[in-house]
Amino acid sequence: SQQGEEDPQALSIQEGENATMNCSYKTSINNLQWYRQNSGRGLVHLILIRSNEREKHSGRLRVTLDTSKKSSSLLITASRAADTASYFCATDESNYQLIWGAGTKLIIKP
Amino acid sequence: DAGVTQSPTHLIKTRGQQVTLRCSPISGHKSVSWYQQVLGQGPQFIFQYYEKEERGRGNFPDRFSARQFPNYSSELNVNALLLGDSALYLCASSLPGINYGYTFGSGTRLTVV
Numbered sequence: 001s002q003q004g005e006e007d008p009q010a011l012s013i014q015e016g017e018n019a020t021m022n023c024s025y026k027t028s029i030n031n032l033q034w035y036r037q038n039s040g041r042g043l044v045h046l047i048l049i050r051s052n053e054r055e056k057h058s059g060r061l062r063v064t065l066d067t068s069k070k071s072s073s074l075l076i077t078a079s080r081a082a083d084t085a086s087y088f089c090a091t092d093e094s095n096y097q098l099i100w101g102a103g104t105k106l107i108i109k110p
Numbered sequence: 111d112a113g114v115t116q117s118p119t120h121l122i123k124t125r126g127q128q129v130t131l132r133c134s135p136i137s138g139h140k141s142v143s144w145y146q147q148v149l150g151q152g153p154q155f156i157f158q159y160y161e162k163e164e165r166g167r168g169n170f171p172d173r174f175s176a177r178q179f180p181n182y183s184s185e186l187n188v189n190a191l192l193l194g195d196s197a198l199y200l201c202a203s204s205l206p207g208i209n210y211g212y213t214f215g216s217g218t219r220l221t222v223v
Contacts, residue, residue, distance in 0.1 A: 042214040044214070045214075048211045098145075
């Protein structure tokens with residue numbers, strides 16, 4: 001079963017613009033993680049935010065977590081062509097299993 | 111350091127056959143997880159092994175089995191393959207605890223015909 005739901009399903013923006021993706025989930029979590037996947041290959045870990053954290057930054061990435069609304073957002077600032085990929089949120093509620101959403105497909109137009 | 115390595119990268123099998131997929135974790139990682147990703151969907155959890163013991167199993171039939179070896183590498187076996195088993199199979203390793211993310215391999219693309 002999939003817990004997370006990403007919104008939007010697809011996003012197309014101009015290079016240099018900011019991209020925002022949202023994730024909602026259903027149950028209590030230990031942490032929430034964001035991953036990137038290029039062309040259906042391996043997933044790359046981007047950032048992890050623990051349930052007691054509200055915001056976290058890593059380079060051009062900013063993640064927020066609202067546990068009262070069971071939602072998270074991923075902001076990519078100053079987008080580049082290389083950011084074109086699918087982005088997934090995954091929740092860790094059991095310490096051994098990640099539950100994933102269906103992903104947001106991001107296209108950066110030159 | 112080498113990342114998570116998976117073999118083979120691609121595989122074509124016939125319905126009813128059996129397949130074994132292999133994974134080597136990052137050095138120092140004792141936990142290995144397996145996920146199935148069908149095209150257009152997010153990954154689905156199959157198994158996690160830690161210190162050679164099964165820690166968790168997802169909602170997959172008994173045709174799916176796995177094991178972890180003393181060097182922490184792992185194998186995923188799928189028997190009696192069905193067309194619906196066609197997917198990208200991903201292996202991930204991690205450090206223990208809730209403060210660490212997972213490092214994934216590039217996956218094995220299994221096609222059942």
